[in-house]
Amino acid sequence: MTEHFPILILLVPLFGALIVVLLGRERPEQCWVTSLVSLGISSIISLFTIIVVFSDKVQTIRYRMGGWEPEANGYEVGIELRVDILAALVVFAVTFVGFVNTIYSKTRAEAEVQGKVPFFYALIQLLIVGLCGIVMTNDAFNLYVLIEITSLTSYALIAMGNRRAVLSSFNYVIMGTIGASFYLLGVGYLYIKTGTLNIDDIRMVLGNDNLWEHQSIVVAFIFIMLGVWTKMAFFPLHGWLPNAYAYAPSMTGTFMAPLMTKVMVYVMIRVMLWLFGYEFVYSGQHVWKELIIWMSVLAIVAGSLLALARTDIKKMLTYLIVAEVGYMVGGAWLGNVTGQAGAFYHILSDAAMTFCLFIAASIIVLRVGDSRVNAFDNLFRKMPLTMIGFTVGALSMIGLPPTCGFFSKWYLISGGIEAGQWEYVCALIFSSLVNAIIFFRIFERAYFGKIAGVKEDLSPSDSDANPDTGIKEVPWSMLVPLFIASGFVLLLGIMNRTLFEWIQTALEVMNT
Amino acid sequence: MIEFSIIPLFTWLVSLLAVPAILLFRKRPDAREGITFLAAFLKLGMIFMMLPLIREGKILHFQFGEILPGIPIEFRVDGLGMLFALVASSLWILTTLYAVGYMRGLKEHDQTRFFACFAISLSATIGVAFAGNLLTLYIFYEILSLSTYPLVTHHGDKAARTGGRTYLSHLLGTSIAFVLPAMIYCYWKSGADINFTDGAFLDGKIGSSDGLIVLLAFTLGFAKSGLMPFHSWLPNAMVAPTPVSALLHAVAVVKVGVFCVLRVFTGVFGTDFLQKLDVGTVITYIAAFTIIVSSLIALTQDNLKRRLAFSTIGQLAYIVLGVSFLSSNGVTGSMMHIAMHAFGKITLFFCAGAIFVASGKKYISQMVGLGRQMPITMIAFLIGSLSIIGLPPFGGAWSKWYLFLGALDADQTAMAIVLVISSLLNIAYLLPIPVNALFRSPPQKGKKGSDAGIKEAPLACLIPLCITALAGLLFFLFPGLGFELAELITK
Amino acid sequence: MKVFGLVAVFVVGLLLLSATQDFPSWGNPRSAASDGEVSSFYIEKTEAVTKVPNMVTAVLADFRGYDTMFETVVIFIAGIGIIAVLRNFEGSDSSIDYDNDDNGAGLLARFTCSLILPFIQIFALYVVAHGHHSPGGGFQGGVMLGASYILLALAFGLSKAKRIFSERRTMIFAVVGIFIYVGWGVLCLLLGGEFLNYSVLDSILPGDAMMARSYSMLVVEIGVAFTVTAIMFSMYSNLSTRGRLSKGL
Amino acid sequence: MIWQFDIIILIFLVVAAIVSLRLKDLLGASMVFGIYSFLICLLWAEMGAVDVAFTEAAVGAGVSTVIMIATIFSTTRRSKD
Amino acid sequence: MDPIIANFIEENIVPKFNYWIYVILMMIGLYAMITKNNLIKKLIGMAIFQTAIILFYVSIGVKEDGGIPIISHHGPDHHQETEAHSEAGSENLKHNIIDKDKYANPLPHVLMLTAIVVGVSTLGLALAISQRIHKSFGTLEEDEILNKLRPGGHD
Incomplete structure (x- = not known):
């Protein structure tokens, strides 16, 4: 049974989506239960997959669709799933965030997408199918199909928001199509030279025929990278992201912000190491290593500064995502295992902390009814539980121990030092400082209230009574996800050593 | 072990x-x-x-x-x-x-x-x-x-x-x-x-x-x-x-x-290794600069707590200075100064707080003649000041002495001079406060009425400051423990 | 913007063209892609292992059946995505105003359509069923079937078409199509093979493992056809009425 | 595979693409786009990709054009560029 | 004509004419996607862009004397095949008679079927989105939409 785990992870939410569409119109209340159950099962299976993969016998699950064995010379003729520890971790992150986000959606879905609840749940489950598929597939073209699945679902999900969301969804369609088509072009250029689509086989052919010098392979690499960067909103190509995530329905934003860009970062790491291989990507003759690290520095600095300039909370967070993408691209391009592992670890930790922050921000915007920073006034008194969750996420974003943000930054900086890329190290530090300013600005407001406020504004005694207005905590269905997310921020931080060792071992295999 | x-x-x-x-x-x-x-x-x-x-x-x-x-x-x-x-x-x-x-x-x-x-x-x-x-x-x-x-x-x-x-x-x-x-x-x-x-x-x-x-x-x-x-x-x-x-x-x-x-000097680099690298002097100069400048700024402050703050900056720089000599005497002096300055400065702050609680006064210029109403506080302030300045028979004398020895060990005569000058500056910015409070009468007779109601601060404030002031004295007499612990590090 | 676009486009174009110089020339049968082991395998062995002469169908529905499953899912996503984005449930949803509706095109067009529609549909079914031996298959047949309903809606008005193919029915068709496809794969799973490994189905299908593959391809093509038909029509009906489903073009 | 045929269609393709993007009438543009789809479908049939050609004929020249026209009718027909 | 240019054309353009045209079509489509003001025009550009890539893939699969990728039992190999059949369906012989140069490479065709489907799905969804945009903003011109957003928005 265990060998079927990879496909089961995909099939369960797929069936969930079908059932939701079929039964949703008659029994809308069942949609939530169905998707909760399907995503719950899926995340349990993916948790077991981690265990299976990590047990000594199986390091990588290879699952051949349709049972097609490789042909005589060893080339795969079918499509293959390949799950190693990295894929298993990301898949778990995807399904689990999906599961927790479904809990969060319980009340919000009915409020924000009236009448279309079943479609929302169906789309979000299909999005999870797509993301998991992206992570696990070992076929370059299948990756394209799955990228398009995630794109289409996210276009639709974003366009379910207000009119700005619809507009940004259109921009996303244009950018996303360009990105995915570039990826497809790159795969075509690889195919014309190698004659195969399986990722492992392509690397093998590239090595055997020594095709690395060929112009078409270089162009293929450039286009695949451009495509992936567009989808992950790497700095100059980030234009579609902020509005899309900020104005989408809140439960869409909370799901997509932590995962979409991160999964694409995973794809980038995978393309770099699995598809093209270490020698090709980092070899000295290509100038792009330095160039891309400088680009990531630019992404980090620009993302942080743009975030600093925003007063809208969600917008600010989306620009922080742009900066974080810069972290990960830079880390992956440093050319040493520490940096790559740091980038990968940051995929997980960034997913956790972005999820945490987005849920908290959505709750606050919902309760206060204002999406600007002054929504935070006095919130520590009014919504202490929400603010605790927010604080955990924010500290992680700044990079203070023992949250996971600190450790991912640690590994990334270690990688930067090891590679001697001081500009990257400086950019990381700079971004941490800017994040500190951004979040402490918020904390100050949340703690003390309005700027003009004086001592008398605060409640005079130690009483915990809410001083004013009806701003109260939200129902458990929104607080529980927040606490799960912030719990994961801490858990990933505490477990970082174990995780990092797994990641490092898996990546070292790829770098040889 | x-x-x-x-x-x-x-x-x-x-x-x-x-x-x-x-x-x-x-x-x-x-x-x-x-x-x-x-x-x-x-x-x-x-x-x-x-x-x-x-x-x-x-x-x-x-x-x-x-x-x-x-x-x-x-x-x-x-x-x-x-x-x-x-x-x-x-x-x-x-x-x-x-x-x-x-x-x-x-x-x-x-x-x-x-x-x-x-x-x-x-x-x-x-x-x-x-x-x-x-x-x-x-x-x-x-x-x-x-x-x-x-x-x-x-x-x-x-x-x-x-x-x-x-x-x-x-x-x-x-x-x-x-x-x-x-x-x-x-x-x-x-x-x-x-x-x-x-x-x-x-x-x-x-x-x-x-x-x-x-x-x-x-x-x-x-x-x-x-x-x-x-x-x-x-x-x-x-x-x-x-x-x-x-x-x-x-x-x-x-x-x-x-x-x-x-810790960085002793636990990360090790003083011997730093000596080999020959990089301590940069820190020495930064510390010396801090000592002199902060003392000069302290002189200009009228707010008592601000003056004490600048004094702290200077005193902390002593500790850094001592360790940057990279000699055992310097490190001993630094360690001693951590303790001595802690007790001395906390006395001063307790006194400042006590004055504020009792009289609501924050500025040094208002405190002339206050010793009559608050003698205990002001005497404690005097003891604290002397300890910080480093005059015997108060604990601060030991740490200053070892810092001085450390400077000489490291052949940093200039630093020894800095220490001397800064001690003089310490006297200049600390001593006038208790002296004016204790030995001068309030300047404006007309406003005396407002000071009349001032009494010593509550007992809970007073006891700690007495204890810390006393401790400053005791440390001079029994410095053994401090040296013992310092020796564990420097040996 | 225009200048920037022009520059970007030219950079992209030049990059792509620069790579064509080391492509094998067009139509060269010895190029890596055409001569590689994978495509040779498909050309030489397909019929032997699947009994299907149309390699494209075989590769589509069997070797790369997993891709095709997601292709169907993509269509499905487009269908429900359009509904999610555009559908306006506020209007009279269930009770379509049949009387006051548009009546489609003119008499001649309606006559012609009623004449050719059965042929279109029969041809579409043929395309679905005969995909093993000739060009075509579930997707093409499904599109044609969907197009026949679009034609119906154009000629006789959307309400007429909706009477045959209501929104509810569309959704059921779409879901059932994917369900057939995925369920068939799961059946393989339950019988002990990998997902979509049709050869294990020989225990419940007549013939040997190769015939089982051949039959299974037909089954999944039918699944695809279901979904595509339903979604093509749903796409048209939503887009032509701005999501109200009340009045067609 | 007849290369003369190939080249002629390719050139027509470029023309059709440019025309469909330059027309200010969106209805016309989508019609020309239908022509473009049909041409490219011919090209593929000629290149031996019958399945692809069939699909493109049904999808590109058929459904795509129809839904595009449906959208144009329910929005606006004029375009500034 | 300059011999170098003539040589270049002979070596790089004539045998790769398809690739040149696909790049040109792709450039046209991309340019329209980036610079066109009308959303429908952008989508037409997008469709052109995608078909150009499909053209590229199909061109990969072409063989000079290859036919359609459907195994023919009535073609020139007919006689051999019947012979093969008579030998009790011997697998090896049966394989040998299929000349792979006679058939176009089926794999790119399969891939492009999927790509066409993806293209039409994207187009449909994008059209739905642009209808929503038209409903909210009353126009499909990008500059007018941005103008409408400007006074109210804090973006």
Whole structure:
């Protein structure tokens, strides 16, 4: 049974989506239960997959669709799933965030997408199918199909928001199509030279025929990278992201912000190491290593500064995502295992902390009814539980121990030092400082209230009574996800050593 | 001789565990403060339990978890940590006593928050004192920054917020910008070993120019030590209530800063290795510059707490200066000065607070002739000042003496001269306050009426300041323990 | 913007063209892609292992059946995505105003349509069923079937078409199509093979493992056809009425 | 595979693409786009990709054009560029 | 004509004419996607862009004398095949008679079927989105939409 785990992870939410569409119109209340159950099962299976993969016998699950064995010379003729520890971790992150986000959606879905609840749940489950598929597939073209699945679902999900969301969804369609088509072009250029689509086989052919010098392979690499960067909103190509995530329905934003860009970062790491291989990507003759690290520095600095300039909370967070993408691209391009592992670890930790922050921000915007920073006034008194969750996420974003943000930054900086890329190290530090300013600005407001406020504004005694207005905590269905997310921020931080060792071992295999 | 012991953990935990209890009893102030005292005494008791072992030359050690490859959360008690923990925990009791008097005297708001944060800060301070590796040190350093922020901004008004902003931005900013990369660089350079256990871990693993940069990054990055140019948080943090200022300037925060610098010199590089690298002088000059400039600025301040703040900057620079001589005498002087300055400066702050509680006066110019109404406070202030200046028969004399010897050992005659000049400056900015208060009559007879009602501060304020003043005297007579602990480090 | 676009486009174009110089020339049967082991395998062995002469169908529905499953899912997503984005449930949803509706095109067009519609549909079914031997298959047949309903809607008005193919029915068709496809794969799973490994179905299908593959391809093509038919029509009906489903073009 | 045929269609393709993008009338543009789809479908049939050609005929020249026209009718027909 | 240019054309353009045209079509489509003001025009550009890539893939699969990728039992190999059949369906012989140069490479065709489907799905969804945009903003011109957003928005 265990060998079927990879496909089961995909099939369960797929069936969930079908059932939701079929039964949703008659029994809308069942949609939530169905998707909760399907995503719950899926995340349990993916948790077991981690265990299976990590047990000594199986390091990588290879699952051949349709049972097609490789042909005589060893080339795969079918499509293959390949799950190693990295894929298993990301898949778990995807399904689990999906599961927790479904809990969060319980009340919000009915409020924000009236009448279309079943479609929302169906789309979000299909999005999870797509993301998991992206992570696990070992076929370059299948990756394209799955990228398009995630794109289409996210276009639709974003366009379910207000009119700005619809507009940004259109921009996303244009950018996303360009990105995915570039990826497809790159795969075509690889195919014309190698004659195969399986990722492992392509690397093998590239090595055997020594095709690395060929112009078409270089162009293929450039286009695949451009495509992936567009989808992950790497700095100059980030234009579609902020509005899309900020104005989408809140439960869409909370799901997509932590995962979409991160999964694409995973794809980038995978393309770099699995598809093209270490020698090709980092070899000295290509100038792009330095160039891309400088680009990531630019992404980090620009993302942080743009975030600093925003007063809208969600917008600010989306620009922080742009900066974080810069972290990960830079880390992956440093050319040493520490940096790559740091980038990968940051995929997980960034997913956790972005999820945490987005849920908290959505709750606050919902309760206060204002999406600007002054929504935070006095919130520590009014919504202490929400603010605790927010604080955990924010500290992680700044990079203070023992949250996971600190450790991912640690590994990334270690990688930067090891590679001697001081500009990257400086950019990381700079971004941490800017994040500190951004979040402490918020904390100050949340703690003390309005700027003009004086001592008398605060409640005079130690009483915990809410001083004013009806701003109260939200129902458990929104607080529980927040606490799960912030719990994961801490858990990933505490477990970082174990995780990092797994990641490092898996990546070292790829770098040889 | 390293010995496993669980006491360091409990010493750290005890004030942390007090926090939920404090929050639980938020409605009953007496129980709440009882818990604070209980925790404080328990802590001191545990430290005294460890003291004999440390004096035998043992190193107590406890570790759990492994947060990064090769780096656990590690507690390790040696002479330096012991000295610091001893000072911090004994002063915690006094500060708590004083805080109770002060807070109740002024009927401050949010006392629960105050005491809870206080307990967290002390826990973090002990964490720093006992930290067995650089990362543990860093973590507790950051926790201390964050947990003292609510204390600094306790009043919540605009000035407090500005002060708090400066405070946090300096401390957090420097630690992220300098210490973190330096630490990661060390981690990488030393092959994943940043434990203090086996002597200085960077010994012989780093070149001269790298070493200078790392050393500078650490020394400036631990901005709690108040070295220029990252000193301005200190005067700004003066908006805090006085017990907090006492905590910041005498016990927890600033001492953590210099303690970290001491650790960097002795535990990260090792003084011998630094001598080989020949990079200590840069720090020496920064420290000397800080001493002179801060003393000069202190002279111009009229707000008592601000003047004391600049005085603190100068005194802290002594400690850094002493250790930067890289001689055993210098390090001994530095360690002694941690303790001596702690007791001296806390006396001064207690006095400043007592004056504020009793008379509401903040400015030095208002305090002329105050000694008549508040003789005990002013005499304690005088003792504290003398101890800080370093005149016998007060404890400060020992540390100054050893610093001086250290300067001569290192052939830094110029620094010896700096020490002399700065001592003169100390006299100039500290001594006039008690002297004017005690021996001059109030200038304006007409306004005497307003001073008439002034009495000594409440007993809870008065007792601690007497004790600390007395301690300054006792340290001169019985300095043995301090030397003993210092010897454990310098040998 | 225009200049920037022009520059970007030219850079992209030049990059792509620069790579064509080391492509094998067009139509060269010895190029890596055409001569590689994988495509040779498909050309030479397909009929032997699947009994299907149309390699494209075989590769589509069997070797790369997993891709095709997601292709169907893509269509499905487009269908429900359009509904999610555009559908306006506020209007009279269930009770379509049949009387006051548009009546489609003119008489001649309606006559012609009624004449050719059955042929279109029969041809579409043929395309679905005969995909093993001739160009075509589930997707093409499904599109044609969907197009026949679109034609119906154009000629006789949307309401007429909706009477045959209501929204509810569309959704059921779409779901059932994917369900057939995925369920068939799961059936393989339950019988002990990998997902979509049709050869294990020989225990329940007549013939040997190769014939089982051949039959299974037909089954999944039918599944695809279901979904595509339904979604094509749903796409048209939503887009032509701005999501109200009340009045067609 | 007849290369003369190939080249002629390719050139027509480019023309059709440009025309469909330059027309200010969106209805006309989508009609020309239908022509473009049909041409490219011819090209593929000629290249031996019958399945692809069949699909493109049904989808590109058929459904795509129809839904595009449906959209144009329910929005606006004029375009500034 | 300059011999170098003539040589270049002979070597790089004539045998790769398909690739040149696909790049040109792709450039046209991309340019329209980036610079066109009308949303429908952008989508037409997008469709052109995608078909150009499909053209590229199909061109990969072409063989000079390859026919459609459907195995023919009535073609020139007919006689051999019947012989093969008579030998009790011997697998090996049966394989040998299929000349792979006679058939176009089927794999790119399969891939492009999927790509066409993806293209039409994207187009449909994008059209739905642009209808929503038209409903909210009353126009499909990008500059007018941005103008409408400007006064109210804080973006």
